[in-house]
Amino acid sequence: MSVVVDALGKQCPIPVVMAKKALAELQTPDTLEILVDNEAAVQNLSKLAASCQLPVRAEKTGEKRFSVTMEVSAPVRPAEETVCAPDARGDLVVAVGSNCMGNGEETLGKALMKGFLYAVSQLPALPKTILFYNSGAYLTCAGSDSLEDLKFMEAQGVEIRTCGTCLDFYKLKETLAVGSITNMYAIAETLAAAGKVIKP
Amino acid sequence: MGFDTSDDACVYRITDEIAAIHTVDFFTPIVDDPFWFGQIAAANALSDVYAMGGRPAVAMNLLCVPGCLSQETIRKILEGGHQKAVEAGCVIAGGHTIQDDEPKYGLCVTGYVHPDKALRNVGARPGDALVLTKPLGTGVLTTAAKADLLEPEQYDRLVRSMARLNAHAAEAVSQCPEIHACTDVTGFGLLGHADEMARGSGVTIRLYSRRLPLLPGALEFAEMGIIPAGAYRNLDYVKPRLTVAESVQQARVDLISDPQTSGGLLVALPMEDAGALLAALRERDPDSAIIGAVVAQTEHTLEIV
Numbered sequence: 260m261s262v263v264v265d266a267l268g269k270q271c272p273i274p275v276v277m278a279k280k281a282l283a284e285l286q287t288p289d290t291l292e293i294l295v296d297n298e299a300a301v302q303n304l305s306k307l308a309a310s311c312q313l314p315v316r317a318e319k320t321g322e323k324r325f326s327v328t329m330e331v332s333a334p335v336r337p338a339e340e341t342v343c344a345p346d347a348r349g350d351l352v353v354a355v356g357s358n359c360m361g362n363g364e365e366t367l368g369k370a371l372m373k374g375f376l377y378a379v380s381q382l383p384a385l386p387k388t389i390l391f392y393n394s395g396a397y398l399t400c401a402g403s404d405s406l407e408d409l410k411f412m413e414a415q416g417v418e419i420r421t422c423g424t425c426l427d428f429y430k431l432k433e434t435l436a437v438g439s440i441t442n443m444y445a446i447a448e449t450l451a452a453a454g455k456v457i458k459p
Numbered sequence: 460m461g462f463d464t465s466d467d468a469c470v471y472r473i474t475d476e477i478a479a480i481h482t483v484d485f486f487t488p489i490v491d492d493p494f495w496f497g498q499i500a501a502a503n504a505l506s507d508v509y510a511m512g513g514r515p516a517v518a519m520n521l522l523c524v525p526g527c528l529s530q531e532t533i534r535k536i537l538e539g540g541h542q543k544a545v546e547a548g549c550v551i552a553g554g555h556t557i558q559d560d561e562p563k564y565g566l567c568v569t570g571y572v573h574p575d576k577a578l579r580n581v582g583a584r585p586g587d588a589l590v591l592t593k594p595l596g597t598g599v600l601t602t603a604a605k606a607d608l609l610e611p612e613q614y615d616r617l618v619r620s621m622a623r624l625n626a627h628a629a630e631a632v633s634q635c636p637e638i639h640a641c642t643d644v645t646g647f648g649l650l651g652h653a654d655e656m657a658r659g660s661g662v663t664i665r666l667y668s669r670r671l672p673l674l675p676g677a678l679e680f681a682e683m684g685i686i687p688a689g690a691y692r693n694l695d696y697v698k699p700r701l702t703v704a705e706s707v708q709q710a711r712v713d714l715i716s717d718p719q720t721s722g723g724l725l726v727a728l729p730m731e732d733a734g735a736l737l738a739a740l741r742e743r744d745p746d747s748a749i750i751g752a753v754v755a756q757t758e759h760t761l762e763i764v
Contacts, residue, residue, distance in 0.1 A: 270688070271602055271685065271686065271687055271688060272602045272603060272605060272606045272608070272685045273606065275683065275684045275685055276606045276608070279683070297688065298691065299686070299687075299688035299691045302684070302686070302691060303684035303685065303686050304684060305684070306681075306682065306683065306684030306686070306709070306710070306713075307683055307684040309682075309709075310682045310683050310684070381667065381669055381670075381764070383669060407586070407730070407752055407754075410588075410730040410731070411588065411730065411749060411752060413734065414588060414730060414733040414734040414737065414749055415734070415737070415748075415749060416734070
């Protein structure tokens with residue numbers, strides 16, 4: 260037996276609300292068919308099915324007539340509340356000691372590092388500080404492929420710190436393009452105080 | 460200004476020092492409470508002046524009411540509008556009312572700006588940061604509210620966000636040394652307004668889907684499929700110029716497409732200045748965030764990553 264919900268002539272959000280109610284009332288494995296007359300409702304019902312992890316099928320049955328079918332194999336539990344990670348900086352410190360990520364071919368290492376810093380900029384919780392030392396100093400200076408990502412993070416309060424000795428050694432001091440200069444004492448203190456340290 | 464790039468309002472130069480900004484907006488009730496509706500409609504209409512870098516000065520009420528609407532309800536709508544106008548330092552000098560089957564309210568607003576300081580919705584440059592000053596999700600949440608699905612706090616955050624003037628955000632923006640482009644996010648959604656900005660500026664805009672400020676509940680309802688039809692229209696319109704990274708959650712694309720009522724300002728400015736702008740914004744608009752970056756033009760005008 261299948262349950263049919265007639266939502267013809269109903270605009271969003273009504274078809275979704277009717278389908279949700281019908282899903283909650285289903286006691287046994289069953290098929291739920293919802294009839295709607297607009298494309299937006301079809302897409303919205305498919306999303307509802309996806310959020311409840313139900314297989315879904317949609318077909319056009321005529322002019323402004325669609326049928327959306329969901330296969331329900333077990334009673335649908337209400338979706339768990341999505342817990343959002345607080346969008347704040349944690350006590351994470353990233354320590355970048357090279358312009359390459361990992362050991363191996365230099366071209367690959369550089370590409371990996373660019374990808375890594377971009378991925379860090381997209382983490383739900385940004386690091387508190389990113390330290391750059393040794394050839395990592397190249398990444399904060401003019402010509403680096405990661406400047407956009409680093410400036411994006413700096414604008415949101417991430418401390419970008421580059422080792423001064425390293426900038427001097429590689430003759431980069433004039434070209435520092437993001438963040439500020441730090442020293443070994445501050446680097447040691449930052450690492451010691453960190454909750455977590457990532458070293459790519 | 461010209462008509463080519465869909466600016467937010469008309470700007471008319473009166474003298475070398477003064478240009479007048481004219482704009483009008485009105486719509487049907489978006490929430491049941493008439494006082495909130497009046498405030499939201501007024502904040503929404505005033506917003507176009509702020510988006511152009513101006514200050515509102517004089518406004519006229521536009522009101523459509525069915526015969527059955529009580530005097531008390533009409534008074535509350537107008538009081539809501541009046542309260543926002545006062546807050547904006549703008550005088551409501553009169554207006555016009557007609558009878559109509561469905562109530563509608565809004566304002567016709569005149570504001571002023573120095574002609575050299577008028578902000579445009581184009582001019583974004585590669586290397587710019589994109590800042591958004593209000594959270595997204597008003598279309599999804601007002602749709603959910605129609606079905607009584609919102610928790611009281613969710614509803615409260617929604618109406619307060621829509622009723623908040625963009626005045627403080629505009630003030631913070633005006634303090635920036637350099638603003639390349641500015642608009643307000645309304646019916647075309649973040650997607651549509653960013654698309655206009657990118658196309659008019661000859662650049663590509665990259666939106667960081669995980670950095671979007673969202674109203675409480677917006678993501679959950681979008682996942683559930685409580686999405687207004689306008690969001691699909693916005694997405695269809697921009698689709699030929701859009702690329703979405705595989706890892707992006709569908710619900711976030713839907714919220715980027717979600718039509719906004721009285722949305723925030725969308726500002727393109729040099730990345731170096733974005734931190735200072737955010738700090739200034741967050742006192743009054745705590746949800747402000749850097750939501751994207753401007754890059755050199757690619758084959759797409761918009762990238763969602």
